[in-house]
Amino acid sequence: MMPLLRHARYVLSExxxxxxxxxxxxxxxxxxxxxxxxxPYNPLQSDAxxxxxxxxxxxxxxxxxxxxDIFSRVxxxxxxxxxxAFASVILAFLLGALSGVAAGYFGGWTDRIxxxxxxxxxxxxxxxxxxxxxxxxxxxxxxxVIATAIINFPLYVRVARAxxxxxxxxxxxxxxxxxxxxxxxxxxGHVLPNIMPIMMVQMSLTMGYAILNAAGLSxxxxxxxxxxxxxxxxxxxxxxxxxxGEWWVAFFPGVTLMLAVFCFNLLGDGLRDIIDxxxxx
Amino acid sequence: xxxxxxxxLATAIPSIAGVIVVTFMLTRLLPGDPAAYFAxxxxxxxxxxxxxxxxxxxxSLPEQFVGYIVDLAHGNLxxxxxxxxxxxxxxxxxxxxxxxxxxxALFLAVGIAIPLGVLAAVKQGTWIDHLCRIVTTAxxxxxxxxxxxxxxxxxxxxxxxxxxxxxxxxxxxSAPTDIxxxxxxxxxxxxxxxxxxxxxxxLALPAISMAIFSLAPLARMTRGSMLxxxxxxxxxxxxxxxxxxxxVVFTYAFRNAVLPVITTLGMVxxxxxxxxxxxxxxxxxxxxxxxxxxxxxTSDYAPVQGFVLAMAVLYIALNLLIDLLYGLVDPRVRLxx
Numbered sequence: 001m002m003p004l005l006r007h008a009r010y011v012l013s014e015x016x017x018x019x020x021x022x023x024x025x026x027x028x029x030x031x032x033x034x035x036x037x038x039x040p041y042n043p044l045q046s047d048a049x050x051x052x053x054x055x056x057x058x059x060x061x062x063x064x065x066x067x068x069d070i071f072s073r074v075x076x077x078x079x080x081x082x083x084x085a086f087a088s089v090i091l092a093f094l095l096g097a098l099s100g101v102a103a104g105y106f107g108g109w110t111d112r113i114x115x116x117x118x119x120x121x122x123x124x125x126x127x128x129x130x131x132x133x134x135x136x137x138x139x140x141x142x143x144x145v146i147a148t149a150i151i152n153f154p155l156y157v158r159v160a161r162a163x164x165x166x167x168x169x170x171x172x173x174x175x176x177x178x179x180x181x182x183x184x185x186x187x188x189g190h191v192l193p194n195i196m197p198i199m200m201v202q203m204s205l206t207m208g209y210a211i212l213n214a215a216g217l218s219x220x221x222x223x224x225x226x227x228x229x230x231x232x233x234x235x236x237x238x239x240x241x242x243x244x245g246e247w248w249v250a251f252f253p254g255v256t257l258m259l260a261v262f263c264f265n266l267l268g269d270g271l272r273d274i275i276d277x278x279x280x281x
Numbered sequence: 282x283x284x285x286x287x288x289x290l291a292t293a294i295p296s297i298a299g300v301i302v303v304t305f306m307l308t309r310l311l312p313g314d315p316a317a318y319f320a321x322x323x324x325x326x327x328x329x330x331x332x333x334x335x336x337x338x339x340x341s342l343p344e345q346f347v348g349y350i351v352d353l354a355h356g357n358l359x360x361x362x363x364x365x366x367x368x369x370x371x372x373x374x375x376x377x378x379x380x381x382x383x384x385x386a387l388f389l390a391v392g393i394a395i396p397l398g399v400l401a402a403v404k405q406g407t408w409i410d411h412l413c414r415i416v417t418t419a420x421x422x423x424x425x426x427x428x429x430x431x432x433x434x435x436x437x438x439x440x441x442x443x444x445x446x447x448x449x450x451x452x453x454x455s456a457p458t459d460i461x462x463x464x465x466x467x468x469x470x471x472x473x474x475x476x477x478x479x480x481x482x483x484l485a486l487p488a489i490s491m492a493i494f495s496l497a498p499l500a501r502m503t504r505g506s507m508l509x510x511x512x513x514x515x516x517x518x519x520x521x522x523x524x525x526x527x528x529v530v531f532t533y534a535f536r537n538a539v540l541p542v543i544t545t546l547g548m549v550x551x552x553x554x555x556x557x558x559x560x561x562x563x564x565x566x567x568x569x570x571x572x573x574x575x576x577x578x579t580s581d582y583a584p585v586q587g588f589v590l591a592m593a594v595l596y597i598a599l600n601l602l603i604d605l606l607y608g609l610v611d612p613r614v615r616l617x618x
Contacts, residue, residue, distance in 0.1 A: 116295070116299070119295070119296065119299065120296070120299030120300070120302075120303060123296040123297075123299055123300050123593060123596065123597055124300065124303070124589070124592070124593045124596065125550070125551045125554035125555050125592050125593070125596045126551055126555060127551075127554075127555025127556070127558065127559075128554060128555055128558065128588070128589055128592045128593070129303075129589065129593075131558065131573065131577070131585070131589065132304070132307050132585060132586070132588075132589035133307065135307075135577055135582065135585045135586075136307040136308065136582075208421070208422065212422075212424055215424055216424065216425075216426065216555075216559055219424075219426050219559060219562070220558065220559065220562055220574045220577065221574070221577065221578050222577065232424075232426075235424070235426060235427055235430065236426075238430070239426075239430055239563060242430050242433055242434045242438065242446075243433070243437065243438065243445065243446070244438075245434075245438050247434050247438075250427070250430050251431070254424065254427035254430065254431070255427075257424055257427065258422055258423055258424060258427060261421075261422040261423075261424070262418070262419065262422035265418060265421060265422055266418065269418075
């Protein structure tokens with residue numbers, strides 16, 4: 001563990017941006033966990049007197065068309081946005097890594113079926129497929145998670161398949177097989193843990209995309225229903241006021257969303273530099 | 282060349298088959314009753330049963346699938362509930378608006394990303410390299426609908442140099458005679474400069490927001506592949522032979538570096554076609570993306586399914602085009618096939 005930590009410190013000092021991204025990540029995590037506790041106002045409480053007020057000290061991000069405090073809503077939304085992204089990334093990992101590892105390890109028919117499935121998903125423009133899936137499954141948050149997981153599935157399959165393929169005849173796999181482990185056990189107990197670091201990198205690289213995708217879906221009115229606070233839907237709300245100059249309604253949720261995606265993309269790159277230095281650019 | 286074309290077409294067949302199966306599944310296999318969807322929210326049980334028979338949903342799944350294929354072969358994607366129009370006709374009508382926007386965005390993205398990537402690689406470590414890195418990291422992080430809104434606010438509301446973000450053409454201008462369906466081209470063909478200017482100014486903001494979103498992967502790939510080609514032996518040989526730096530970079534390095542960039546175009550198209558939906562929503566652009574979004578909001582499912590299928594077929598066709606382009610640029614691919 002020590003060399004890895006030392007290497008991590010080296011990479012961080014080489015690339016301070018990763019450190020910055022990690023700081024941002026901590027902030028987002030705090031907002032997601034404690035958001036409702038630290039929010040100065042009730043995010044759903046409307047206030048007929050103070051509608052569409054520009055940012056002031058009392059309302060640092062201003063208020064929206066119902067007089068709700070935008071800062072509180074942005075803060076509270078972190079939990080929903082990050083949960084959707086986390087859940088979809090974990091689901092994509094479970095589906096993609098397992099089938100990808102099996103495809104790479106067994107080859108043959110397993111490989112062909114999994115490959116065809118991934119290719120079929122890749123034949124669609126991904127956001128459009130996600131729209132179609134949510135439309136078919138029904139307009140619910142859980143279906144945004146499923147749709148986002150499905151469109152990320154091929155990426156996980158590709159990485160897991162390639163990595164498992166390289167290892168199928170590696171010494172430690174042969175050794176595990178010779179000591180009498182069944183194929184399933186070799187696969188799950190030996191091959192999968194061995195490619196976990198690379199899968200972790202993949203997960204953090206796709207987190208940003210998952211957030212962007214989920215926010216895009218709710219921007220066009222899928223999944224999250226008002227009055228729930230979510231960054232994408234808040235930007236959609238604010239879109240109605242851009243032409244009349246009330247910029248803050250869309251601006252603050254939009255910037256937060258952008259920072260979150262930016263933070264996860266940088267974090268993914270940083271994590272890749274630490275775990276898989278060959279891929280450094 | 283014909284052989285190459287045919288072999289590439291053959292590789293697209295499984296994709297198309299997969300896409301058709303998936304869109305069929307999206308309508309029939311998943312939870313929920315399509316008949317209830319298609320009958321509308323307020324339909325009585327009798328009306329739903331009627332729709333079920335009409336749509337053939339009382340038949341077995343394989344029979345339904347055959348019916349679906351027959352419908353597709355006849356170019357029938359069903360009718361929209363809210364307008365009563367055939368989905369195919371609406372999609373065909375609206376396609377030029379989307380295509381014009383997407384193509385202009387693509388040209389913008391390629392036109393910025395490739396020079397930027399090449400310069401960043403040639404002048405590695407200078408300010409232009411850092412600029413390239415910032416653009417590529419920030420570009421993929423920007424939610425395209427947010428960039429669009431922000432630009433509308435700055436250029437329409439604050440600076441007042443852009444027209445209102447609503448549609449393809451100002452209400453006071455008349456649309457050009459329909460020749461290609463692309464307003465920019467049609468207005469030039471008919472010599473209507475005022476309409477051309479109007480169409481261009483409406484197009485600028487949505488096209489730029491889409492271009493910003495999609496240029497990141499292109500610039501990143503151009504820089505990376507240029508760097509590796511510039512470090513290769515044949516470039517060193519060319520330099521050692523005393524060729525002008527310009528010749529080395531453009532004739533020798535760039536031609537080889539462009540191959541992976543062409544491959545990246547596939548991903549860029551996936552980005553663009555998705556971003557298209559969001560940008561059309563922001564700018565009230567009357568294309569197929571906005572059509573699908575409006576249909577989604579009224580639970581009108583036939584247009585959504587038609588839209589997904591049309592986009593997938595378009596995407597497969599674009600990927601086919603990329604493959605062929607690849608063959609044109611790289612003679613080795615032609616020999617292999």
